[in-house]
Amino acid sequence: MEWITTNMLYPIFLILSVIAVVFTINESIKKRKLNNDNENTDKKIPEKQEDSQENEKSVSDVLPENQEGQTNKLEDTIIKSKTEQDGIYNNLISKKLTYDGVFYKETHSQSQRITDYIILSEEFCNIGNYLNASKLAEECQNTAGSIYNLLRWEKRRAQNYFKKIKKNSPNLLKSEKEFETLSTEFRSIGNYRDASILANECEDMVEKIQKRIRLLS
Numbered sequence: 153m154e155w156i157t158t159n160m161l162y163p164i165f166l167i168l169s170v171i172a173v174v175f176t177i178n179e180s181i182k183k184r185k186l187n188n189d190n191e192n193t194d195k196k197i198p199e200k201q202e203d204s205q206e207n208e209k210s211v212s213d214v215l216p217e218n219q220e221g222q223t224n225k226l227e228d229t230i231i232k233s234k235t236e237q238d239g240i241y242n243n244l245i246s247k248k249l250t251y252d253g254v255f256y257k258e259t260h261s262q263s264q265r266i267t268d269y270i271i272l273s274e275e276f277c278n279i280g281n282y283l284n285a286s287k288l289a290e291e292c293q294n295t296a297g298s299i300y301n302l303l304r305w306e307k308r309r310a311q312n313y314f315k316k317i318k319k320n321s322p323n324l325l326k327s328e329k330e331f332e333t334l335s336t337e338f339r340s341i342g343n344y345r346d347a348s349i350l351a352n353e354c355e356d357m358v359e360k361i362q363k364r365i366r367l368l369s
Contacts (some may be wrong), residue, residue: 171222182205222273240275241279241282241285244285244288247272251265252295261337262303262311263336263337263340264340266300267341269292269293269295269299270293270296270344273289273292276289285331300347301342307350310327313330324364327361328358328361328362331354331357334354338351338354338358
């Protein structure tokens with residue numbers, strides 16, 4: 153009976169041993185596979201890091217080019233702006249030299265010269281503090297003022313001349329012509345200072361002289 157029991161247990165023990173060995177082998181295979189997967193993962197991560205570094209490098213390489221392009225563009229704009237200002241400034245200087253010339257003074261009316269200098273002054277102001285533009289703008293205003301003061305002086309001289317001539321003098325026509333010219337001059341410069349008032353006064357003098365001439369005729 154004991155022999156039978158021993159013979160029955162032996163196959164069972166053998167089967168359990170085989171199962172244990174198989175289980176051990178499977179566990180070993182799983183561990184080895186897991187270790188291999190971890191090693192592959194570790195190898196892939198540096199590759200990705202390298203790719204990221206390459207991407208960063210490529211971006212950093214592009215940025216300086218874009219910045220350099222923007223810098224060049226800004227420099228071109230500055231150069232273009234300076235070139236334009238140079239052209240405008242030189243053109244205004246040429247105008248001023250023309251207005252200051254003797255030929256221009258002799259061939260243009262005083263009201264026209266006043267208007268030209270006023271406009272030129274504004275044009276110099278438009279380019280701000282470029283070189284000595286502000287100073288030249290002031291000079292043009294002063295010149296216009298000097299010419300205007302000369303016109304006022306001519307009006308006073310015409311009035312004094314009218315007071316001195318006799319009532320029946322043929323010089324009345326000359327006086328009338330002077331006031332007509334002065335009226336036109338003052339009227340041409342519009343609202344500059346008291347030009348419109350002086351224009352009205354000259355026109356009143358023309359009417360007064362014309363009445364006197366009619367009484368004599």
